[in-house]
Amino acid sequence: MPRIQLRITGDRDVFDDVINALHGIDGIERVEEIDDFMNDFRDDSSSQNLSDDMSSKTYTVEVESPRGKLERVREVAEETAGSREAAIEFVDPDENEI
Structure with missing residues (x-):
């Protein structure tokens, strides 16, 4: 079964709205939140945990x-996600699965 991963940057309510909307599509087999252990890691530690960075989080x-x-x-x-002004990124599935 083909899989796709989505990364959503916004607040938890936006992420939950996206998951609920995906559950509403007929024929969807599985919708599952994936833990992203690198979520809080930044290459540039000089701006880590500034108030501007702490309002949004990335969910997968x-x-x-x-x-x-x-x-x-x-x-x-x-x-x-767009209606709630959240950023979304699509991680393409394996080429063999399309």
């Missing part, structure tokens, strides 16, 4: 869906 979700649904997953996630 992995979605497993039939081949024909991956584009719909992207559309729904992008629309939901």
